[in-house]
Amino acid sequence: MALDRDFAGALADVVGAGHVHQAPGDLAVYARDATPLFHQVPDAVVFPATTEQVARVLRLATAHRVPVVPRGAGSNLCAATVPVRGGIVLALTRMTQILEISTDELLARVQPGVTTARLADAATARNLLYAPDPGSRTTATVGGNIATCAGGLRGLKYGVTRNYVLGLEAVLPTGEVVRTGGRLWKDVAGYDLTRLLTGSEGTLAVITEATVALLPAPAESNTGVAYFESLTEASRAVGAIISAGIVPATLEFLDRKCVAVVEEYAGLGLRLDAGALLLFGEDGPLATVAANMLRMRQICAETGALEVTVAEDIVRSEALLAARRCSLPALSRLGSLTVLEDVTVPRPRMPEMVGRIDEIADRFDLQIATFGHAGDGNLHPTCVLDPDDEDAVGRVHKAFAEVFRAAIRLDGTITGEHGVGSAKLPFLADRLGATQLGLLRRIKTAFDPAGILNPGKLGS
C-alpha cells in the first residue's frame, strides 16, 4: 500500500525528498532483518538526521495513524524490525556521531546509529572499556543494542547493555522529546524510565541519543580453549569454575558442529574431533589474569577436558573471540536456512537443558547445533536445514516451541538477549502470565496512545 500523497510530501519536507524512499526496490531491502522466515515490505523508508526530524516524523505518523518501525542495523534475530503492519521504517543509520567521550566522568554520549564496535574502539583509544560485547558488534548499532538490551561475550562478569546506560534522549510517538537519566551513576528521581526504555524493542519511543558508562580498560586479558567429550561435560566444567569463586570475563561454548564451521571460516587450527569446545577468558591486573587462567586450566583438566591450551598472545586471544562471535553466520555453511534461538536457564540446569535440546532434535529429526554464553546459562540452539523442505520447516517451529517450554520448565526464559520481536510474541504469555502482559499493554498505551510505534511486537 502506498502512502497518502500529502503525507509522503510532508515527510519529504521534514527530512528532504532524497531521504524518503518509496520505490519498490528500495522498500524490498527493508522487508526483513537477520531473522529467517519473516518478511513484510514497508510503505516507505525514512532516514532522519536529527532528533528534531525524528520528532516531526513521529508527530506526522501519529496524526495519520501510520506505523513506524525504528531500525538500526537490522541485525536482530527475532523479527523486531520487520514492519509486520507496513508503514514506515525509520532508519537511524545517518545518525552516526560520537558526541563526547569523557575520561574523567567515564562516559560516552553517542547518536543511535553508531556501531558498537566504533564506540568500543573509540573508548579503547582512550584506554577505556565499553563492556557490552554482542557477537554482532561490528554491525549492530548502540541504539539497537539498547532497544534489545543486548548481551554478549562479557556478560557474566560485566553484565549486559542495561548496566551501562546512564541516560537517554528519546522521542515519544506523540513527538515529545524526553531526557531520562543523565550523566550520573546515582540518580533515583522518579520511575526508572531509562531502564524501561532499555529492552523496549522500539515499541515505546525512538532513542535519539544515549549516554553510556565506560570503565577503565583492564591492563591485561587472555583467552584459553578447552576441549571436552560433549557439551554436557563442558557445562559441568562451567559449574565448577563458578563454584570455585571465579567470575571470568569470558565463558563460551560451542558444540562439535559449530567448531567445524568456525574453523572452516577462521582457520585457527581448532581441534575437530572433540564434542565441545569451551572458551574461557579473564581480564584485569596481570597477576589476577595469570592466577585465574591457571585455576581455570586446572579445573577444566580436573573435570575431564581432553586438552587445554591458552592463547600465547593478545592477537591469538582476539582471534579466538572473533571466531566465537561469528558462529551463527558460519553455521549457514551447513545449509542455507539457519534458525537460531536464544534460551536462558539457571546455570546449574544447563546440562539438563543441553540434554533436552538434543532429545528434541532427535525426536523431530533435525540437525540442531548449540553454542552459547555458558557463563550466563544463555544457549543458542541453532537449526540448519534446507528452506525448500517444507516438512522440515514445519518441524522446526514445533521443535523450538518445545525448546521454549523446556526452558521455562527449568526456571529459565524464552529469550536471554535477542528479544521477543514478532517471532517470539506468541510465547510471551507463557513466560509472563496474563497479569504482567496486561500491565505491559497499559504501559505501551501510556507512551503510544495511537499504537503506531512498532505494532505487532511488545505491548500489542
Next chain:
Amino acid sequence: MIFSKTLLDRCISCGYCLPACPTYAMTGDEASSPRGRISLMRALETGHLEDDDPTLAEQASFCLGCRACEPVCPAGVEYGNLLEEWRDHQWSGRRSPLPARLLMALVSRSWLVRAQGLVRRHARTVTSASGPSLMLGCVERGLFPRVSHAARKLAPGLSVPKRQGCCGALHAHNGDSGTGERMAKSLGDALPGTIVTTSGGCAAHLAAHVGRPRVRELSEYLVEHDHLPSGRLLVDGRVARVALQDSCHLRNGLGISRQPRELIRAVAEYVELPSAGACCGAAGTYSILRPRESGEILSVKIDEIEAAEVDFVVAVNPGCLRQLKTGLRKRGSRVRAVHLAELLVIVPR
C-alpha cells in the same frame, strides 16, 4: 534462473558485511549494502522486482565490485560471482553502460591490444615452451609499458610470449562473463606454465578460470621464489617512506596482502594507510561510469596519503595506479604513485 541457487541461498542476512562496504558507508542505506544487494537479487530472481526496476539498475552500477564484503562474510557468500551473474542479466546487450561497452569492444580485439603495446614499447617478447610466462595486460601495456620491463628485471626467468590478448576481466565485471571466461581460457592456452601477472584484477579473474595454481601475481611470485630485493631506496639521503594501496581483487579475491608489504619493507620504510585495504574508487570501469562517487572515495584516500607524508604510494594494479596518479596530480601533490615493480627496480643494488 538468473543466479546459481546455491550462491544466492548462502546469505543469511546477518549483516556482518555491512561495515566493510564502502557504498554503504556513503549512504547508510540498506539498498547499497552487500546484504541489501543480495535481497535485490533475490527479488529479481523471484520476480518481485521487474528487470527494469530503477533500484536494480542503480545498485548494479553503484556497487564497486570491490568484494570487500567477501572475506568478512562468515557464511562464505561468493559475492563477486553473484555480482557477475547479476550484471550479466542487468547489463545484457544494449542495457550495459555505453562507455563499458566501448571499452570491452576495444580490448576484445586482440590485434588492437597488441598494437598499442608495441607502440608504447612494453617488455620485449621472449619465448619459452614451458613458462613461467609474464602476462602483459591490456590496459597496462598501453598505459604503463614500463611495468613489464621492471617485472622482467626483477624476475629474469620469466618469458614474455607473443600474441597475448586480454584476459577478459573487464567483460566479466561489466555484464559479459561468458566472453570474460572464454578470453581467460584462451589467454591461459597462449601462456605456457605458471602465469605471472602484474595486475591484481587480472590475477583474480584468471585464477577463477584457469585455476588458482597456475596464476601468480608478481609480489606473490617474487616472495615465493625468494626474489626479495636488497638495498635501500633513498630520498634526500634518508630511507624512503612508502605506502601501499591494496588491489581489491588481489586482497579480497585471492587473499594476497602480506607479500607486497613484505617487498616494500625490504627496501624502504613501510607506512600503512588507514584505509589501505579499502577500494580507491578505480574499480575497473567505475571511475568512468560513476565519476562522482569514484572521486568522493578517491578524495579521502588522497587526504590519507598526504597526511601520511610518504614519498611513494604503491599500487599493484593498473587501474588503481591510474586512479592514484590522477588524484595526486589534481591535488598538486609531491607524492609519486608507482607500480610495485617500478618501485623495486629503482632501488640501487
